[in-house]
Amino acid sequence: MYKIILNPFAAKGKAFKSARTIEHYFKKFNMPYEMVLTNCSRQAIDFAHEAVIQGVENIIAAGGDGTINEVVNGVMKSGYPENINLGIIPIGGGNDFSKNLDLPHKLRDIIQVIKEHHVQLVDIGQIEDYYFINTLGVGFDAQVAISYTKNKWLSGFPGYMYAVMKALIRKDSYYVTVTINGETFTKDALFVTVGNGICCGGKFYLTPDAKIDDELFDFCIIDKLSRRKIFKFIPKAVKGTHTELPAAHLYRGKEILIEAQRDLPLYLDGEIPFIKDKRNIYVKILPHRIRLITPAFR
Secondary structure, eight states, rough: OOEEEEEETTGGGGGGGHHHHHHHHHTTTTTOEEEEEETTHHHHHHHHHHHHHHTTEEEEEEEEHHHHHHHHOOOOOOHHHGGOEEEEESSSSSGGGGGTTTTSSSSHHHHHHHHHEEEEEEEEEEEEEEESSOOOOOOOOHHHHHHHHHHHHOHHHHHHHHHHHHHHHHHOOEEHHHHTTTEEEEEEEEEEEEEESSOTTBBOOSTTTTOTSSSOEEEEEEEOOOOHHHHHHHHHHHOOGGSSSSSEEEEEEEEEEEOOOOOEEETTTTTOOOSSSSSSSEEEEEEEEEEEEHHHHO
């Protein structure tokens, strides 16, 4: 039995058009399913949690990165993630997490992957009571994510670039104390990215060497930059070649502590969580916690 949790508002409402096509292929491939549509934020958490309690074995997140994030949180909050196989149908705006999976582009082929049922154990991250499967960002990129969520019209990479332009008006930097692998240092940083996956913001490969099953985060810390240098940084970040810049600092580890004297803006998997302590941000990895349905050739 497959429980499909579909967010019709993903990609600024375009995801709704895929619902019938998804149902068509589940029927064609003789895959018993139930589909539910979310109609408000965080509802996918409840749907996923209920599915686990009801004994459903396969939950399919159909939407964008926010939908996947909510389903992961629902599965984790159930206390039984080992009982669930998580499938993904990326029909959102950025679809950043799916870039780690080498999924085919057509819905028919994606559902065929789900039917073939190759399962891989993957890592997730945790901050306070929240979980994330792709990326967490602090600083400028979080400002961009906050601006993007308020944009009702543009989705995907164009929406993120519009949000970047808005964030550049303020262009705050953040004086932070960072501890990774027991080593503590201070930075006047534009942003700090915690990558379980490789991509965020639609096309920004800030942690291009990250792997979702290596039991480690990849961290990317960018020093404070002028607006002119930010414009030069953007095309390199899209290609993942920003790592060669003197302002870019890359690390790997199982946990990170980011401390500041003021509240830090933060996002995870494109969502804005309600963090209790925004001045002392502690993030840890939970190795091999989610059973993810992936292409067999990965």
